[in-house]
Amino acid sequence: MSNGGSSQPRPTRNDRREAAREKARLLREEQKKRDRRKKVIVQSSVIVGVVAVAGLIAFLIFQGIKPAGPGPRNMASDGIVLQGVDGVITAVETPALQPGDDPVPTEQDQSGDVANIVTYLDYLCPYCGQFESTNSETMRTLVESGAATLEVHPIAILTNKSAGTQYSLRAANAAGCVADSSPEAFFDFNEILFENQPEEGSTGLTNDQLKELAAEAGASSQVNACIDEVRFKAWVLDSTERALSGPIPNAEIPAVTGTPTVLVNGKSYGGSLTDAAEFQAFVTQAASESSLESTDDPSATPTPTPTPAQ
Template sequence: MSESREAARERARELRAEHRKRDRRRRFGITVGVIGGILVAGLVITLVFITSARPATRGPQNMQSDGLKIGEGFTAVRTPALAIGDSPVASEPNPSDVVDIQIYYDYLCPNCGAFEERNGDQLREWIENNAATVEYHPIAVFTAKSAGTQYSLRAANAVACVAELSPDQFFAYHEALFADQPEENTPGYDDDELLAIAKAAGVEHLGNVEKCIDTQRFRVWVNEATQRALAGPIPGTEVASIASTPTIIVNGEEFKYTTAFDPNEFAQFVARAAGQSFSDNPTPTPTPTTTATPAP
């Protein structure tokens, strides 16, 4: 698990270096190709219009809640797909000794990257120790902030493809996408790179995943899930709607972070939530500790 994760991170870093070289060439091309840029912009607008007219489609399998729940052993909880026109269904409650954490992410969101960088290790530890499950909800609110490539939407579609076709590798893929996260207002990873990162993360059924990414199989679902999150309510929680990313919900209650995603602050909030769950239904519990890695 750790070896494949490190390989995925290294591959992500290599891809980012390649991206930087392409970005320099792209900036040069822009300075001498204003007319071409206008034509490309017109093409993007046309494609957005065409793809926005796509018919409604079901959601990805294992994401009936509009998210994928990862538990002990980094395995995904299997669920049916969300049918066309249906509302998301809250995941089954955890045992009282396992904390329920839900996170709404955009894969281009800088704050999401900061949270992942500072809290990812303890999230991984809690999952590994069966102290918590983490349910990942990919949404696309930064779609217009990737130089016309719609990276947020494409990345959310890619993780939805993995959720359906290789769900037990979802966690590794999620980590790899944040290992060297593209910066806001850059093109982000292209589809070939999204697939290469999936391969390095150990994702299975790559042929089907490639087709799913190339055709943007879950594009419509991503847009619909994003709108559902923004409009609310969030099923099974006390949260009315998603106002920003990341939004972190612990045992139904939103974590109102006040510092720069301090892992100790987050661990203390999770421990309090675990303690409340224990008092409501006392059983022996492997609650998360508050001895998290200090923020840099």
């Protein structure tokens, strides 16, 4: 009588051992395949990462060695020259300095009839702020009346004093942007930058704030992209280095050693930064001395005296 069980013989111990070995072998083969696929994926990822990093490095290097563009127009001397024409402050127009060009010294009036005021300023320098807030209106009046010219050199010696934002450099660049495309607004922009001067060590003004101040001073919207791009960064760095290394044309000092550096007819002003009367007296004296020197110079051509009308 049958019990209905399987007719297959029961696996022996050796059969079970061989089956286990075969299963283990298959598992090892599958694991090896998985390991090879994983290795390929990892290697591919590494290669992609290396290519990406290499691309980034190449981009940064390219940015670092990108040829510098020209400097701002109307600043061929590294400064902008402002003069009075019919009671209005206007800029002397000059072409932009090309990369590698030396600045062109300004031909100053040597007659003594006009005071040639030259300033080297850093827009983060608190002492520059004191000088400007004290004497800006005096210089405006002198320039508008034709009694003086004003040559402003924005430099950046406090670039690392603004919590990493490079405000000093960005502000000098913004001044270059205004000189380049809206020179008629430069005096007001220079003045308004000091009226809104941030504290040394702070983050300074943002680019958007610089653009707002430029618009308030009457500059065109063309300055906006220039400010955002820091278009004249290379020029700011070069002109700052030139000011610090010298020589300074038309001056009794060899180089700028700090800001503000203020010259009147080549003579360095070392008086009070907060006394407008003292600076005005210095301007008058320097112009007077230049007039005497011009009179004493035997090579000077005398100015003919007008013949009275008959």
